[in-house]
Amino acid sequence: MLEIKNLKVRIGDTEILRGLSLSVKAGEVHAIMGPNGSGKSTLAQVVAGHEDYVVTAGDVTYMGNNLLELDPEIRAREGIFLGFQYPVEIAGVNNAYLLKAAVNAKRLHQGLGEIDAFEFLKVAREKMATLGMDPKFLNRGVNEGFSGGEKKRNEVLQMAMLEPRLAILDETDSGLDIDALKAVAQGVNALRSPERAIVLVTHYQRLLDYIEPDHVHVLSEGRIVRSGDKSLAHELEEKGYDWLREVANA
Amino acid sequence: MSSENIESIVNRRYEHGFITDIESHGLPPGLDESVVRAISTLKKEPQFMLEWRLQAYRQWREMTEPTWAHVHYPPIDFEGISYYSAPKSDADKPQSLDEVDPKLLETYDKLGIPLHERARLAGVAVDAVFDSVSVATTFKAKLSEAGVIFCSFSEAVREHPELVQKYLGSVVPRRDNFYAALNAAVFSDGSFVYIPKGVRCPMELSTYFRINAANTGQFERTLIIADEGSHVSYLEGCTAPMRDENQLHAAVVELVALEGAEIKYSTVQNWYPGDENGVGGIYNFVTKRGDCRGDNSKISWTQVETGSAITWKYPSCLLRGNNSVGEFYSVAVANNMQQADTGTKMIHIGANTSSTIVSKGISAGHAQNAYRGLVKVMPQAHGARNHTQCDSLLIGKNCGAHTFPYMEIKNPSAKIEHEATTSKISADQLFYCRQRGISEEDAVNMIVNGFCKEVFKELPMEFAVEAQALLNVSLEGAVG
Numbered sequence: 001m002l003e004i005k006n007l008k009v010r011i012g013d014t015e016i017l018r019g020l021s022l023s024v025k026a027g028e029v030h031a032i033m034g035p036n037g038s039g040k041s042t043l044a045q046v047v048a049g050h051e052d053y054v055v056t057a058g059d060v061t062y063m064g065n066n067l068l069e070l071d072p073e074i075r076a077r078e079g080i081f082l083g084f085q086y087p088v089e090i091a092g093v094n095n096a097y098l099l100k101a102a103v104n105a106k107r108l109h110q111g112l113g114e115i116d117a118f119e120f121l122k123v124a125r126e127k128m129a130t131l132g133m134d135p136k137f138l139n140r141g142v143n144e145g146f147s148g149g150e151k152k153r154n155e156v157l158q159m160a161m162l163e164p165r166l167a168i169l170d171e172t173d174s175g176l177d178i179d180a181l182k183a184v185a186q187g188v189n190a191l192r193s194p195e196r197a198i199v200l201v202t203h204y205q206r207l208l209d210y211i212e213p214d215h216v217h218v219l220s221e222g223r224i225v226r227s228g229d230k231s232l233a234h235e236l237e238e239k240g241y242d243w244l245r246e247v248a249n250a
Numbered sequence: 251m252s253s254e255n256i257e258s259i260v261n262r263r264y265e266h267g268f269i270t271d272i273e274s275h276g277l278p279p280g281l282d283e284s285v286v287r288a289i290s291t292l293k294k295e296p297q298f299m300l301e302w303r304l305q306a307y308r309q310w311r312e313m314t315e316p317t318w319a320h321v322h323y324p325p326i327d328f329e330g331i332s333y334y335s336a337p338k339s340d341a342d343k344p345q346s347l348d349e350v351d352p353k354l355l356e357t358y359d360k361l362g363i364p365l366h367e368r369a370r371l372a373g374v375a376v377d378a379v380f381d382s383v384s385v386a387t388t389f390k391a392k393l394s395e396a397g398v399i400f401c402s403f404s405e406a407v408r409e410h411p412e413l414v415q416k417y418l419g420s421v422v423p424r425r426d427n428f429y430a431a432l433n434a435a436v437f438s439d440g441s442f443v444y445i446p447k448g449v450r451c452p453m454e455l456s457t458y459f460r461i462n463a464a465n466t467g468q469f470e471r472t473l474i475i476a477d478e479g480s481h482v483s484y485l486e487g488c489t490a491p492m493r494d495e496n497q498l499h500a501a502v503v504e505l506v507a508l509e510g511a512e513i514k515y516s517t518v519q520n521w522y523p524g525d526e527n528g529v530g531g532i533y534n535f536v537t538k539r540g541d542c543r544g545d546n547s548k549i550s551w552t553q554v555e556t557g558s559a560i561t562w563k564y565p566s567c568l569l570r571g572n573n574s575v576g577e578f579y580s581v582a583v584a585n586n587m588q589q590a591d592t593g594t595k596m597i598h599i600g601a602n603t604s605s606t607i608v609s610k611g612i613s614a615g616h617a618q619n620a621y622r623g624l625v626k627v628m629p630q631a632h633g634a635r636n637h638t639q640c641d642s643l644l645i646g647k648n649c650g651a652h653t654f655p656y657m658e659i660k661n662p663s664a665k666i667e668h669e670a671t672t673s674k675i676s677a678d679q680l681f682y683c684r685q686r687g688i689s690e691e692d693a694v695n696m697i698v699n700g701f702c703k704e705v706f707k708e709l710p711m712e713f714a715v716e717a718q719a720l721l722n723v724s725l726e727g728a729v730g
């Protein structure tokens with residue numbers, strides 16, 4: 001589904017991704033771990049199409065097409081969803097309104113009509129209930145005054161409504177209490193299917209207890225330095241990243 | 251100036267015989283007393299009206315243009331303006347929509363203006379516009395049943411001189427300011443409304459349906475009187491872009507609310523702002539004032555302004571009656587090279603008067619948007635209250651927002667609250683929306699509409715929908 005080959009990315013004068021390759025197939029769940037500042041969010045933003053990041057080399061294909069040619073909104077409508085590490089607040093814009101606009105943008109792209117307003121509310125309320133979100137969040141400004149954990153849940157709500165083909169969740173587990181973590185994991189697991197793929201960026205093995213990954217990668221200094229199965233996550237939890245740096249430098 | 255001089259000037263340019271000629275060709279540029287007389291004669295006005303105009307003209311001559319507003323423009327040549335232009339004959343107008351500028355039609359399309367209204371807006375010859383004529387006729391019948399007078403200003407001067415004489419200039423005196431004085435001297439036409447005691451006007455009044463509305467021109471004058479216990483909602487303007495050969499527009503609007511009366515005045519204005527460089531746009535210098543003359547009266551101004559190269563406009567309320575209420579809700583958009591200096595004045599005179607100000611300024615491109623508001627509490631105004639909320643939204647890096655709140659509080663019991671915010675549409679917000687599949691343009695519209703909703707909810711329903719569409723069109727291409 002997503003093929004990244006030898007990707008090099010700059011922001012300003014600094015090279016952040018330095019020859020990164022990653023292959024994600026339909027039905028898989030990948031976890032990406034790695035030290036702060038190693039480039040995990042950069043990777044996520046580049047896949048989503050953020051224009052501040054300059055791709056200097058490499059290819060990214062999504063569903064067999066060159067992803068880098070597409071505008072961010074087209075990528076989204078084609079099924080790429082990014083759960084942001086720091087969801088932005090948009091004061092004055094109703095949360096339900098944004099959500100509905102997003103759902104409709106995708107539906108129109110797929111040649112479907114706009115969603116019926118009642119149907120939309122019904123589905124949104126159901127999804128919120130499973131995420132343990134109070135329906136009143138629908139009527140607040142987008143992320144406006146939300147707590148850290150509430151913002152993350154709101155990202156998962158959007159994901160659940162949009163039913164993406166490829167979901168990238170950038171530290172959606174950070175800042176969540178234990179109930180929220182379970183709820184989020186449940187949201188992600190509900191999405192798991194043979195046609196979909198999920199990429200989890202996380203610092204904690206804990207999330208992977210609830211969402212079992214098929215592959216675990218370690219990103220360090222702009223490259224994937226190690227890949228393995230879920231046991232790699234346990235190893236990292238025990239030994240930290242220094243162990244890997246030593247291995248890499250040896 | 252000696253009286254002989256005046257006499258000779260009066261007769262210099264337009265002797266009687268020329269009047270018919272002027273009717274078909276308009277007046278050549280220039281302004282002196284003979285021009286004022288000629289206008290009054292053309293309109294077959296009674297003597298009191300001519301006297302009033304002449305006094306205004308003489309006062310205007312002594313005044314100078316104000317320079318305090320945060321706007322810049324080349325000096326206006328008042329001798330270069332024609333103060334009476336002949337109404338266009340039907341033969342000169344486009345005969346059908348096929349003859350209208352396709353760009354204008356495209357804008358109508360974007361604004362969702364119904365087909366049958368487009369012809370009228372585009373100035374197609376009246377014969378071709380049956381719909382609005384028949385609608386207007388039913389409309390007029392309903393109003394006269396209720397005893398409401400709604401007509402052009404010229405008609406009111408002829409048909410209801412006692413009302414005009416009693417209220418004209420009683421809210422905005424002739425010499426109130428430079429542009430008000432100029433308007434008083436040469437005003438072309440406008441609307442007149444009188445709501446009798448205890449009558450709730452059966453429908454929203456709109457300039458749109460005004461009979462004989464042709465050619466109100468650049469010096470429009472409106473007078474609305476709500477007698478005791480009456481109620482009226484008046485809509486001015488329309489969302490269609492208005493072009494005009496006349497660059498300078500100086501309108502005056504006077505509202506009088508007697509005891510227990512309520513006037514709601516809504517404006518959606520979309521004067522041509524000029525091209526991206528500001529060339530050819532309208533200068534809009536307006537004096538709007540409402541007088542809550544009776545106890546328990548209320549005047550509410552709501553406006554959505556997107557047009558004009560330069561806007562200079564402060565709809566105000568004189569809260570004279572005890573317990574009277576003044577409101578001002580405004581959205582002012584400035585894009586490209588537009589300059590807007592708008593705001594309001596709330597003058598608390600009566601006891602327990604209260605006022606609310608909600609101002610939303612949006613700046614994009616290289617535009618400058620200034621809010622200027624005065625809250626004045628007179629010594630006798632016990633228990634006066636004001637709440638001001640003044641928000642600015644910036645789109646892009648090259649625009650500016652400026653806030654100039656003035657307060658003059660002369661009664662210690664007054665409760666005055668002022669809140670102000672400035673926000674930007676950030677690149678992060680736009681990217682967030684785009685990542686959710688929403689185009690950048692839709693994202694901007696969404697954020698802008700969210701920012702303005704407090705004001706939109708004050709507009710009558712269909713007007714609010716139009717205003718929203720208008721805003722979206724005005725900000726097209728504002729980002730990127």
Ligand SMILES: Nc1ncnc2c1ncn2[C@@H]1O[C@H](COP(=O)(O)OP(=O)(O)OP(=O)(O)O)[C@@H](O)[C@H]1O
Nearest residue numbers: 011012014016034035036037038039040041042043
């Ligand atoms: N706009 C920017 N300007 C300059 N440097 C940037 C910018 N964005 C990211 N960087 C740098 O790029 C590097 C990678 O950042 P990135 O956010 O991808 O790290 P990360 O792996 O997600 O870290 P964390 O685990 O802390 O979230 C960091 O050193 C960061 O400072």
Ligand SMILES: [Mg+2]
Nearest residue numbers: 040041042085
């Ligand atoms: Mg990160």
